[in-house]
Amino acid sequence: MGSERRKNAAVATLVTATLAAGVIAMVPRGPEGPRPAPGPAARARAAAAVGAPAALPELNALIAERERWLRGRPGDEESWAVLGTAYAERGARFADWDALPRAERALRRSLELVPAADGNTEALLGLAALAGARQDFRAARDHARQALKQRPRRWTVHRALIDAYSGLGDYKAVAASLEKLTSLYAGPQARGVAARVYRDKGWREDAAATAYDAVAAAEGIAERAAALHRFGDLDWERGEPAEAIESYDLALRLDPGHRPALASRARALAALGRTDEALRDYRTVLERGPSAEYALEAGELYESLGLGEEAGAQYAAALAAARRATAAGVNQELPLGRYEADHGDPEEAVRRLSAEWERGRRGMETADALGWALFRAGRAKEALPYAKRATKEGLRSPLFSYHRGEIERALGLYGPARRDIGQALRINPYFSPLLAPAARAALTALGEPPAGGPRKLTGREGAVRGFGTGSSSGASSASSSASSSGASSGAGGSGQSGAGSSGSGAGAGR
Incomplete structure (x- = not known):
């Protein structure tokens, strides 16, 4: 009942905010009528300015605009940094691995024009985002620390550090960075980061309350969709799939290209026995971009239904997606280790995951995956x-x-x-x-x-x-x-x- 009231309140907040935004847009600004609505590239720039995600069409528009600009002004280091960061976001959020080498070239070009030591914070943050997209959390931490020395009061620097420290399993550093972040900025993006950290600590009520606040405060379409997806995930993790689906549906109405919401909805639909709809969502999300994680989930759903041939095809797709991501520099050892532990060679899983552990990737996910791989390899005591x-x-x-x-x-x-x-x-x-x-x-x-x-x-x-x-x-x-x-x-x-x-x-x- 409490969950339902929270969901109704969140829906009401979203509808009210959407209607209010429409009313404000219709109010005349002067004798010539309302100002024209900003274009997609301008919306993407505005989202980036507040650390919010952009929808894929807006992100693509920003990339195209900066590329046109740089053809005539190749010495603009800030635009190279903006372009590189946008490519890194597209790669990370939409599994467009071909975008990551482009991101690196743009960011390196920015640093050639103005080195990091001379205060090129934008390029450093772009490199931190790129390293995070590649699951190279040590490099992400190092770039973010360098940016911190230049801009210690910029809240997005602390968000980059939280992402890197979480991947490395340094949870004390995560807590310290969150405290600093929230002292500098209290907007919806900060609340979203805080909700994720609270969830990882097991503070479920704090996470839910903070995620609700993020939904209420979100402004752009992609930002609202991301907040609703986060809210739905918290319902799912409490074992409330029907409530989770409500949030995922809203997120997808706002941003039909939101792949995590689509995959999460597939998971929740399967839990309710709506397997045809779940498989449809998995097919759609995998058509939009290869993902070892989502292909593994789809394969396990097929396997649970006794459809061995279809499951095998999805497991093969997971391996192909991992190979493609690896070719673009994305670390795929965790999904590959999980695949090998449950569906392949557990000793190979131990080898891969042990190497990750030794390289310093010691978060909860790696610890769980390595422990399970050891068990599957017959080494329960270890x-x-x-x-x-x-x-x-x-x-x-x-x-x-x-x-x-x-x-x-x-x-x-x-x-x-x-x-x-x-x-x-x-x-x-x-x-x-x-x-x-x-x-x-x-x-x-x-x-x-x-x-x-x-x-x-x-x-x-x-x-x-x-x-x-x-x-x-x-x-x-x-x-x-x-x-x-x-x-x-x-x-x-x-x-x-x-x-x-x-x-x-x-x-x-x-």
């Missing part, structure tokens, strides 16, 4: 520290909880396994078309905790054998069985490996 690290920061991810629970189950830690797998389903019972059913099967196999409760509460030190240790021979056997089964089965099958009975070596659940 996997557990990574699974714990993925869940310790606070993000309420059902995927992370499920992965951790399966690793614990393999090690004979049945109480923690029962807790974490159960938590995955409580957070979002629809979190994956393959893994949510596997989680339910695993929880059933674990059964209820044994009678008597934990030793430390009852005082019967010997009453519950093997409580909380996982060191018995039964635990070792479970680990071996689960690991070998997990390494040889698909993603859905991994959820049913190494199931312990409710009476063998089990600890107390929650």
